[in-house]
Amino acid sequence: MDCVNIIGAGLAGLSAAMTLAKRNIRCRLVSVQSSERAQSVLAEGGINGALDTMGESDDVRFHMEDTLKAGVYLADPEAVRGLAEHAPEVIRMLRDLGVPFNTLENGEIRLRNFGGQKKKRTAYAKSSTGKIIMSAMIDAVRRYEAESRILRMPHHEFLKLALASSAAGTGERICSGAVVRDVWTGEVEVLPGPVILAVGGMNGMFPGMTTGTTANSGDAVAAVFRQGVRLGNMEMIQYHPTTFGIADKRCLVTEAARGEGGRLFIERNGGRWYFMEEKYPEQGNLASRDVISRQMYFVMHDPSCGGQVYLDLTELGKEIWQQRLPDLRKELIHYLALDPAKSPIPVEPGIHYFMGGIEVDVGHQTNIRGLLAAGECCCQYHGANRLGGNSMLGALYGGRVAADSVAEQVMEGIREETAGSEKVGSMNEELRGEEKGNAGEISPELVRQIAVILGDSLGIVRKGEALEEARISLEKLLPQCNNERERNRVYLAQAMVISAELRRESRGAHYRSDYPETEAAMARQTWAEWTSEGVMVQFRQN
Amino acid sequence: MRIEFKILRRDSAETAAWWQGICFETEDENATVASALRKINEAGNLVDTEGRTVKKILWENSCLQKKCGACAMVINGKPRLACDSFLRNYQKKGRGKITLEPLRKFPVIADLMVDRSILFENLKQMQLWSREEVHLTEKQRETAYDASRCLQCGCCLEICPNYLPGESFFGAAGFVPAARLIASLEGEEKQKLQKAYREHVFAGCGKSLACADICPAGIEVERLLVRSNAVAVWKKSLF
Numbered sequence: 001m002d003c004v005n006i007i008g009a010g011l012a013g014l015s016a017a018m019t020l021a022k023r024n025i026r027c028r029l030v031s032v033q034s035s036e037r038a039q040s041v042l043a044e045g046g047i048n049g050a051l052d053t054m055g056e057s058d059d060v061r062f063h064m065e066d067t068l069k070a071g072v073y074l075a076d077p078e079a080v081r082g083l084a085e086h087a088p089e090v091i092r093m094l095r096d097l098g099v100p101f102n103t104l105e106n107g108e109i110r111l112r113n114f115g116g117q118k119k120k121r122t123a124y125a126k127s128s129t130g131k132i133i134m135s136a137m138i139d140a141v142r143r144y145e146a147e148s149r150i151l152r153m154p155h156h157e158f159l160k161l162a163l164a165s166s167a168a169g170t171g172e173r174i175c176s177g178a179v180v181r182d183v184w185t186g187e188v189e190v191l192p193g194p195v196i197l198a199v200g201g202m203n204g205m206f207p208g209m210t211t212g213t214t215a216n217s218g219d220a221v222a223a224v225f226r227q228g229v230r231l232g233n234m235e236m237i238q239y240h241p242t243t244f245g246i247a248d249k250r251c252l253v254t255e256a257a258r259g260e261g262g263r264l265f266i267e268r269n270g271g272r273w274y275f276m277e278e279k280y281p282e283q284g285n286l287a288s289r290d291v292i293s294r295q296m297y298f299v300m301h302d303p304s305c306g307g308q309v310y311l312d313l314t315e316l317g318k319e320i321w322q323q324r325l326p327d328l329r330k331e332l333i334h335y336l337a338l339d340p341a342k343s344p345i346p347v348e349p350g351i352h353y354f355m356g357g358i359e360v361d362v363g364h365q366t367n368i369r370g371l372l373a374a375g376e377c378c379c380q381y382h383g384a385n386r387l388g389g390n391s392m393l394g395a396l397y398g399g400r401v402a403a404d405s406v407a408e409q410v411m412e413g414i415r416e417e418t419a420g421s422e423k424v425g426s427m428n429e430e431l432r433g434e435e436k437g438n439a440g441e442i443s444p445e446l447v448r449q450i451a452v453i454l455g456d457s458l459g460i461v462r463k464g465e466a467l468e469e470a471r472i473s474l475e476k477l478l479p480q481c482n483n484e485r486e487r488n489r490v491y492l493a494q495a496m497v498i499s500a501e502l503r504r505e506s507r508g509a510h511y512r513s514d515y516p517e518t519e520a521a522m523a524r525q526t527w528a529e530w531t532s533e534g535v536m537v538q539f540r541q542n
Numbered sequence: 543m544r545i546e547f548k549i550l551r552r553d554s555a556e557t558a559a560w561w562q563g564i565c566f567e568t569e570d571e572n573a574t575v576a577s578a579l580r581k582i583n584e585a586g587n588l589v590d591t592e593g594r595t596v597k598k599i600l601w602e603n604s605c606l607q608k609k610c611g612a613c614a615m616v617i618n619g620k621p622r623l624a625c626d627s628f629l630r631n632y633q634k635k636g637r638g639k640i641t642l643e644p645l646r647k648f649p650v651i652a653d654l655m656v657d658r659s660i661l662f663e664n665l666k667q668m669q670l671w672s673r674e675e676v677h678l679t680e681k682q683r684e685t686a687y688d689a690s691r692c693l694q695c696g697c698c699l700e701i702c703p704n705y706l707p708g709e710s711f712f713g714a715a716g717f718v719p720a721a722r723l724i725a726s727l728e729g730e731e732k733q734k735l736q737k738a739y740r741e742h743v744f745a746g747c748g749k750s751l752a753c754a755d756i757c758p759a760g761i762e763v764e765r766l767l768v769r770s771n772a773v774a775v776w777k778k779s780l781f
């Protein structure tokens with residue numbers, strides 16, 4: 001029987017699974033950890049949609065415009081239109097599942113301000129929106145598990161794609177399944193059928209430096225990259241302006257804190273300098289994340305300033321702390337021993353989101369037929385900089401679009417071209433042997449070395465020389481690698497660095513001190529591909 | 543500070559467990575059991591207190607900020623989240639001892655990693671879903687919010703005197719999430735969920751509320767229990 005393989009059980013994977021189940025198509029939902037542990041539960045501030053409940057005459061068109069503008073015109077307008085148009089529907093679907101969004105007196109969903117958006121457009125459940133949405137989605141999907149339409153495969157790790165040659169004799173390689181390993185037993189299995197990757201962002205490349213989870217190692221993306229899957233905009237890494245360090249990671253102070261009135265300042269000449277308000281009078285503390293992080297970088301490095309930026313939330317009213325940001329306050333007291341209602345909190349930018357990833361078309365199909373990608377692991381919707389509140393939306397909507405594409409376009413073709421082919425069977429044995437022989441762990445030392453190289457070169461402010469140096473250092477790591485998994489990771493790191501090197505301009509999250517201007521000619525994606533000669537990066541041609 | 547960990551190790555469910563000592567030193571005031579375990583596993587050559595080279599410690603973690611429930615284990619005899627257990631609280635004058643064991647009410651996979659799939663199976667039995675649109679009143683919204691915060695970590699089952707693996711009582715890990723929809727479902731779905739609640743929660747719960755004290759998410763377990771009892775057992779709505 002036909003079965004789709006969804007890899008990853010965060011918002012994107014759950015959404016894809018639910019969509020297929022509703023269409024009566026069976027799927028396997030494969031993930032290393034159960035959904036409760038996925039990064040999606042960490043999302044705090046909210047999810048965007050032009051519901052227009054706040055009397056501000058918001059419109060889908062404005063949502064689309066804000067998204068494209070924040071992404072500095074690198075995102076595909078057609079895809080973004082789909083995202084914005086369907087956003088209200090996605091949020092209502094969640095409400096109908098029982099997500100307790102904050103509401104207005106008239107019962108409508110209340111919306112809050114978020115960075116880079118002119119209107120209130122972000123629906124939220126206090127300050128734990130991701131967790132609350134995940135709980136409802138997990139329960140909804142469980143219903144289909146009980147009906148055997150969704151087969152959960154927890155504690156299974158995706159290793160690589162099973163590829164088959166097209167029966168048409170064109171030499172085209174088609175994704176015919178996923179090779180997975182049971183992390184509890186070590187057993188390797190090949191799961192036949194189309195594959196939707198929903199493995200989250202590449203946090204594992206930056207241990208200790210991100211707000212996300214390093215359980216999203218980036219290895220799945222690295223593995224398919226080596227198998228010929230194209231990646232897009234790998235240089236686009238979002239630094240969130242307001243994070244603080246806790247043991248082994250960065251912790252986020254949600255943008256909603258500024259949406260509700262929080263103000264950034266640094267000490268200068270013995271007083272407080274509200275630099276965002278002065279430099280960007282219109283958007284102030286709610287300018288988009290790339291802009292604020294960069295300004296923070298500049299003022300933190302300005303010798304006339306105090307070095308440390310603070311977020312002042314002391315003016316927020318009681319109602320806001322109780323009804324809109326209760327968990328945030330508890331968290332800050334817990335980790336920093338500071339009550340944000342009483343004193344400003346020290347913050348710094350930290351890595352928060354990967355706009356780049358697996359390159360997909362409007363239907364979320366990759367350059368390899370039978371393989372799709374959704375959620376943070378793919379490159380779609382966010383261009384050079386993601387708007388807060390757009391990624392849960394992108395994961396939920398993207399998962400749905402990917403599932404629809406599989407149902408409507410992919411299944412037939414794949415079945416015809418790979419079914420009955422003897423090659424699939426024999427290849428399975430081959431793959432099993434190969435993967436067993438090379439369970440391939442990445443040495444912690446290599447993880448650290450790569451992280452240092454990337455951390456030094458892919459910061460908020462980048463420079464050609466440092467990027468070149470990083471590329472050379474990564475090249476030197478290759479001969480030291482002990483297995484394919486290690487090599488994959490080095491190549492993935494190279495894709496990031498070379499893409500950043502190639503983009504000789506500044507755009508969104510990618511700021512080059514040697515090329516500070518935005519160049520109209522470069523309003524195109526960077527595409528990274530792995531060939532036998534190594535990592536090749538070029539600008540998308542059209 | 544210098545912490546001596548005593549860790550209950552086990553290669554697999556089929557083999558016997560043994561205690562192993564591992565020393566850990568850090569200057570980081572904010573270090574937690576989770577960050578220590580990560581650092582320990584990152585050491586190129588991991589040695590125990592006897593100087594023997596030993597294998598990496600298997601355990602589960604993800605968010606490192608007490609939001610995902612992955613890292614629950616028994617720490618100095620108490621079920622806790624490793625990422626929420628600061629080493630500084632276990633030391634005096636820079637020295638301390640910490641024992642780590644896997645949660646005992648779940649089958650062990652290896653070392654500190656356990657199989658918690660029973661949690662999800664129990665929720666499946668509760669049939670916690672709706673085919674119709676859910677409409678929440680203001681009070682139900684508050685309850686749904688709290689109920690949705692459950693991490694499915696299993697700490698509550700570890701401490702619960704009435705929860706025994708394989709028996710019909712589901713404990714707080716079952717009734718906390720159930721409070722999400724127990725009052726707002728309609729018709730047959732409501733009947734089913736409330737019946738499951740009476741069977742798998744009300745019939746077995748001694749209301750000692752040991753679970754409330756241990757819950758790392760700080761969920762007001764008692765409030766949810768009282769409300770759910772009211773609708774499912776006494777047919778009164780406190781919502």
Ligand SMILES: Cc1cc2nc3c(=O)[nH]c(=O)nc-3n(C[C@H](O)[C@H](O)[C@H](O)COP(=O)(O)OP(=O)(O)OC[C@H]3O[C@@H](n4cnc5c(N)ncnc54)[C@H](O)[C@@H]3O)c2cc1C
Nearest residue numbers: 008009010011012040043044045046158200375376391392
């Ligand atoms: C602190 C924080 C706050 C945020 N706040 C917001 C917000 O307010 N609004 C917003 O829109 N966005 C927010 N985001 C971003 C948003 O949460 C994520 O981008 C989004 O949830 C990603 O969903 P996903 O399904 O793509 O991936 P994830 O939820 O990360 O899920 C990835 C899944 O893949 C699995 N997996 C990974 N590797 C493998 C492998 N090799 N094999 C098998 N399975 C694998 C994992 O187990 C997991 O199930 C926030 C992010 C963070 C970190």
Ligand code: SF4
Nearest residue numbers: 702747748750751753
């Ligand atoms: S109240 Fe007591 S018996 Fe009931 S679930 Fe909690 S710990 Fe167990």
Ligand code: SF4
Nearest residue numbers: 692693695696698757
């Ligand atoms: S009720 Fe609390 S202790 Fe029990 S599983 Fe949920 S979060 Fe964990």
Ligand code: FES
Nearest residue numbers: 604605606611625
């Ligand atoms: S790692 Fe998520 S709760 Fe500890």
